[in-house]
Amino acid sequence: MSSILIIEQVLNGLQFGVMLFLMAAGLTLIFGVMGLINLAHGSLYMVGAFAAAWVAGATGSFLLALVAALAAAAAAGALVEIVVIRRLYKAAHLDQVLATFALILIFSEGTRWVFGSFPLFLDIPDYLSGPVTLPGGIQYPFYRLVLIGIGFAVALGLWWLTAKTRIGIQIRAGENDREMIAALGVDISKLYTLVFALGAALAGLAGALVGAIQSVQVGMGEPVLILAFVVIVIGGIGSIRGAFIGALLVGLTDTLGGVFLPELFKLFMETTTATQTGSALASMAVYILMSIVLIWRPSGLFGARA
Amino acid sequence: MKKLVTSAAVLALLAAPALADTKIGMITTLSGGGAGLGVDVRDGFMLAISQSGRDDIEVVIEDDQRKPDIAVQLADKMIQSEKVDVLTGIIWSNLAMAVVPSVTAQGKFYLSPNAGPSALAGAGCHQNYFNVAWQNDNLHEAAGAYANSAGYGNSFILAPNYPAGTDALTGYKRTFEGDVANEIYTKLGQTDYAAEIAQIRASDADSVFFFLPGGMGISFLKQYADSGIEKPVIGPAFSFDQGILQAVGDAALGVVNTSQWNKDIDNATNAAFVESFQAEYGRLPSLYASQGFDTANLLISAIEAADVSDADAFRDALRAADFDSTRGAFSFGPNHHPVQTIYAREVIKEGDVFTNKIVATALENHADAYAADCKM
The missing domain is CATH 3.40.50.2300 (Response regulator)
Incomplete structure (x- = not known):
């Protein structure tokens, strides 16, 4: 196993991690600020991807497609918040899970109704496609480097938003004491809609960016959603910083585990058995990581509440 | 009466x-x-x-x-x-x-x-x-047979870790006479193949066989095309059927896949x-x-x-x-x-539509390997 391969896999892990972060950031904001478990977050990811594929197909522009993904997911998020979610803030978590699960079904079948059962086409634009040669002779797809860049830029932007702006202060205040900031004259329901739309827009962006290298199809959001939940549990619910660190940890564990565990087992097992056992264990690696973090810090790495 | x-x-x-x-x-x-x-x-x-x-x-x-x-x-x-x-x-x-x-x-x-x-x-x-x-094994056996006739001697093979995935790699290895550079089981439903593609790049294989049906195949092919690796890819028809070819786009052009049916x-x-x-x-x-x-x-x-x-x-x-x-x-x-009979097909573009064309016969009048165990 050469060092080039290892560096390439670390980059893959980082890229996977930052995309998970885009999903997890919205999820953790919504859970932290409003105390809401939003299972339909994966549907917003799908909405972003479908909007991007549709606009890219109609206009041929990838940038317009990204704008459309952000706008469509944010609009869908705001609409869902106003029509459905708003009634659930005071409800028990089980009711929230039930209602947002219903939203998943509505979004999935609605998308199938509009776009059909077959996957849509969305591709990387020419100016971002193909591999680039990094120092040390590493060939790496340019688009994935761009994804890493976008992920870090969004992380920086979110940090600036929460730490340096008035909205950010309101969001953080809302996390700590929602009655008090309502009493101080902040329009709490508008703030909630805004946070929800922001989270949705990030999910939609992730869906469009990832849709270009994967497949745009109904149900694409749910597998990512599960990992995004793992991320926010590891990072500490409500913490953007936690979501970032958690996402990178999960991304790296998942990627490196998938590559190196089968190799490790091959040292003392027969090839076929080793790859099967190794990959089975690799798919558990993320959850094992989560258990270890939770044993060590029950509220997650950066969680405020126990 | x-x-x-x-x-x-x-x-x-x-x-x-x-x-x-x-x-x-x-x-x-x-x-x-x-x-x-x-x-x-x-x-x-x-x-x-x-x-x-x-x-x-x-x-x-x-x-x-x-x-x-x-x-x-x-x-x-x-x-x-x-x-x-x-x-x-x-x-x-x-x-x-x-x-x-x-x-x-x-x-x-x-x-x-x-x-x-x-x-x-x-x-x-x-x-x-x-x-x-x-x-289940049939189209993969045909892929192995085609790989022999195409002169490939060292394949990198991958499939999802579930029964049909195991059947797939077993089927390919049953007919393929060359070496297996590496054999990888991916997660069922996996959508990102960056890690596997890096391993393919690092390996000394001269061909890649994959069984990744539906959306998994779309993801793999798009990412593989973007990686710039030139090793030829073969697979069963499940990643190249009419329903998903349009979503894969140019990335699938020229890929050989095996099927018992084609429109031509x-x-x-x-x-x-x-x-x-x-x-x-x-x-x-x-x-x-x-x-x-x-x-x-x-x-x-x-x-x-x-x-x-x-x-x-x-x-x-x-x-x-x-x-x-x-x-x-x-x-x-x-x-x-x-x-x-199972054919080898190649992905082509007819006007704006991606579709398949038969280029060779992979296995003629092929029966499956399990028939002998069947006692009715």
Whole structure:
């Protein structure tokens, strides 16, 4: 196993991690600020991807497609918040899970109704496609480097938003004491809609960016959603910083585990058995990581509440 | 006595239309990630039924949502309350394993338009179970045979870590005579293959074989094309069917894949099928649609020859496979799985539409490897 391969896999892990972060950031904001478990977050990811594929197909522009993904997911998020979610803030978590699960079904079948059962086409634009040669002779797809860049830029932007702006202060205040900031004259329901739309827009962006290298199809959001939940549990619910660190940890564990565990087992097992056992264990690696973090810090790495 | 005969005759008259009606239960995947396959099987099947012009065949269609528990419930419902005579439709091997044994044990017929798990082809075969598509390993065996003829000597092989994935790599290795550079089991439903592609780049393989059906294949091919690796790729038709090729786009162009069917197989049935499918549904048929179509025509041929209430005669009629297949010649092996020719196809672009063209014959009149274990 050469060092080039290892560096390439670390980059893959980082890229996977930052995309998970885009999903997890919205999820953790919504859970932290409003105390809401939003299972339909994966549907917003799908909405972003479908909007991007549709606009890219109609206009041929990838940038317009990204704008459309952000706008469509944010609009869908705001609409869902106003029509459905708003009634659930005071409800028990089980009711929230039930209602947002219903939203998943509505979004999935609605998308199938509009776009059909077959996957849509969305591709990387020419100016971002193909591999680039990094120092040390590493060939790496340019688009994935761009994804890493976008992920870090969004992380920086979110940090600036929460730490340096008035909205950010309101969001953080809302996390700590929602009655008090309502009493101080902040329009709490508008703030909630805004946070929800922001989270949705990030999910939609992730869906469009990832849709270009994967497949745009109904149900694409749910597998990512599960990992995004793992991320926010590891990072500490409500913490953007936690979501970032958690996402990178999960991304790296998942990627490196998938590559190196089968190799490790091959040292003392027969090839076929080793790859099967190794990959089975690799798919558990993320959850094992989560258990270890939770044993060590029950509220997650950066969680405020126990 | 005369009275008795008359009433018997009246009864027979009353009963005759009811006897002639054959009720088919179709359980297939019509929602969720794998819906495209079920929709194609259903559309191909219903096209054949409507073309037959028969109004004595009733088809009940239900969606299994790709969930084994739901498929089992639907099968029970169809047998117990709908009283269907024949079941068909299941796409996924894990669902077939959950449904088929209990269906055949209750004396009903099951015709598989897609899934062909090895467990039902070998020791677990049943006289009332017919597979009209293929045994799971077949297309992969053909891919291995094609790799030999293309002169590949060292393959990097990958498939998802589930029974059909294991069948796939086993099938490829059964016929491939070269070395295996590395063998990887990915997660079922995995969408990012960056890690595997990096390993392919680092390996000394001269070819890549992959079995990643549906969305998994789209992701892999797009990412592989973007990685700039030049090693040729081969796979079974499942990642190159008509439904998903448009979503893969240029990344699939020129890739060789193996299939028992293609739209350019030259026979009258196939030409009529491709044309009427397009006219009816406004899209090109996939191999799944052809399997649905063949399944329905096999069924119709059996209904014409025998009544389904006479199970032995009906079974013989099915076994005779006296119908015009879109694949040309069609016959069943001793375990009721097809003995058929499997082709190598290449992905081409016809106008704006991506589709496949046959470039070679991979395996001629190929039977599956499990037939010998089948004792009916």
